[in-house]
Amino acid sequence: MLEGIEDGTAAAMRLAEGAPLQDTLDVSDPDDWLILDAGAREVAWYRPRFLPEWEISAPLPADLTQLGESRLALALCHRDGRIRQEAVRQSARYPGLLPLTVIRCADWAAPVRECARQLLREALDADSALDLAPLVLRVGRRSRGAFGVDVLGQVLRRATHGQLIALFADPDRIVRRFAYRLAIEGRLLRPAELARAAASDEDTVVQDLCATAALKAPGDEEAYEEVLPLLLSARNPRTRSAGVTGLRRAGQSEQAESFLSDRSALVRACARYVVRQLGGDPVAWYRERCTAPDDLELPAGAVIGLAECGNRVDAGLLWPLLAHPVAGVRARAVAGLRALDCVAVEQLWPLLGDPAASVVRETALALLPLAKELPADRLLERIGSGHPRHVRVGAFRLLNARGGIEALRAAVGLLKDPDAKLRTWAGQSVQRRHPSPDERRYGPEVGDLLDRSRHLFSGHVLRRRRWEAGSDS
Structure with missing residues (x-):
């Protein structure tokens, strides 16, 4: 794997000496091809005639038809556009050089571009498109790279569902986004498959694409019954929020109430919207849940939810929760008081020694604007090595701000x-x-x-x- 321009220059030198492509770079890695392309033209100021090192030691012959795959790869990256153009014509003999043809499709020299585009149009099929998709999409971000992306899309639109599955699992998120857009456009995936993809993929763009498409696709109640559970049970909040919003379209708005205490602020906001559309009052729901400070089952999301849509009067319900036995509730109570601008040093000071790191972190964040009012000697005591690490970090953060x-x-x-x-x-x-x-x-x-x-x-x-x-x- 090549990691920088120096590696690209060294790879060009090895190719000039006749080393096989497979031994010089990772031919399946699009970055390696791009690094080789740049490294082959790299020139150091101290070199004679300002030529790349490989070109000084092993210059290309005038007749490129005699070149093998390794040296023809260098010709495809050559600084002279006429040599690159001729190399593109000769590269049809070696399918392994197609990645460099993809790069030449965005070449700054128009004759080279046109020749490479013609070759790519003829050579690209469904199988090679799957391998070249990461490189085509990277080159597509260049100023002249749109052609390759268009050709890739045309080829993959004719691909089968089974062929596209490989792209859905590609580690490159740009490739997954492109593949899912094609699948959604061609209606190649069922709503449940889209919902499953939205729930499992780590990329937020894919989550939004698939969740939105999954909710638009159903045309009956049975389809919603298949899609919504997958969206609502997803670990990522964007997908869950899409599922909560979809409850209203599915006529199941009453289920949104259970998401008012979700751990994600985005999901809670969507749940409040759906509940209000149904005529409910989220603030009253939050107040009712927070009036029992000894309730061990009180969800932490309900505590911060009250601060998100309540007012300063609701701080009176949050103060007792600072002593709640569950650390998550205590931390959210502190965060809620900060959101309501109801922070008081006397009440929050004891929490700087809380056994839970999350509580100390939220308390330090809440007390930062009041750092000047904090007693320096007591903060210095908490920095001592006898205290837990999170307590020492919180105390120094406040002392540093003070x-x-x-x-x-x-x-x-x-x-x-x-x-x-x-x-x-x-x-x-x-x-x-x-x-x-x-x-x-x-x-x-x-x-x-x-x-x-x-x-x-x-x-x-x-x-x-x-x-x-x-x-x-």
Whole structure:
């Protein structure tokens, strides 16, 4: 696998020496072909006559008909357009060079482009299109690359359902998007298959494409019964939200109420829309769920949902939830109070020592705007090594936002901390530090701390670089 232009230049040199294509690059990787194409023309300023190294050591003959596959590949990447044009004509003898013909279809020289496009139009069939699709779509993003994408689409529209299945599982998301668009356009997939694809694919564009098509396709209630369960049970929120919205079209709006407490904000918003269309009141539903603070089955989504559509009066229902036995509920209660702009230092301070990292993270985020009001000495205590890591991280985050000589002292103390994240964060904080007018009243202490901390941080960076280079044990 080629990783950069230097690898492309080295690959061109090996091809000039007669090495087979399969031994020089990964012929199934589209990036390797693009790197080879660029590397074959790479010129270093110190080379005689400013020619690529391979062209100096093994120049091409005037008659390209005598070239084998390896050196003809170099001719297809040559800096001279006339040589590239002739190489395209000769490349029909070697099907393995078709990827370079695809690249030449977007060539900046019109004669080369036209010759390559004619050859691609004649050579591309359903089988070769499946292999070349990733490269064609990459080249298609260039200014002259639309032709290859059009030809690919024409060929794949004639492909069978079985042939397209290979593209649905391609690791390249651009290829999957293209394949699903063709399948939806040609109605090659049933609604249930589209719903299953929307639920399983990790790409958000594919999720939207397939979920939308799956909901548009059904024409009767039985089809919805097959599609909606797949969408509503999907792990990704975009697909679930599409399923929730589809409940209204299917005449099953009452089921949307169960998604008001979904873990995703997008799904909760769609559920509220459907419930309101049915005449329901999501705010009342949330308030009813949050009035029992000891309810162990209270979903965390209901807590943050109340903040999303309620008002500041609803903060009174969230305060008791700060002591809820479930960590997720406590974290969402803090996030809800922040969303309602009802943060109070006295109530949230104890949660900075919460055993759950999510709660401490949300609490630190809520208290950031009030960092100046926090007691520096108590934050310094929480940075101590005797506290859990998430507590130390939250305390330093607030102390760093608070500023002052205490924050500088804390950062200097953490420069030798065994925790890599805290150590690096402290060093970055010191490097960016400039004494404020309030800090200058401490006189030489501030300068001494900055000098000592920057010296320590520089030493850490130097030792790490040596370790990475293998020169320091």
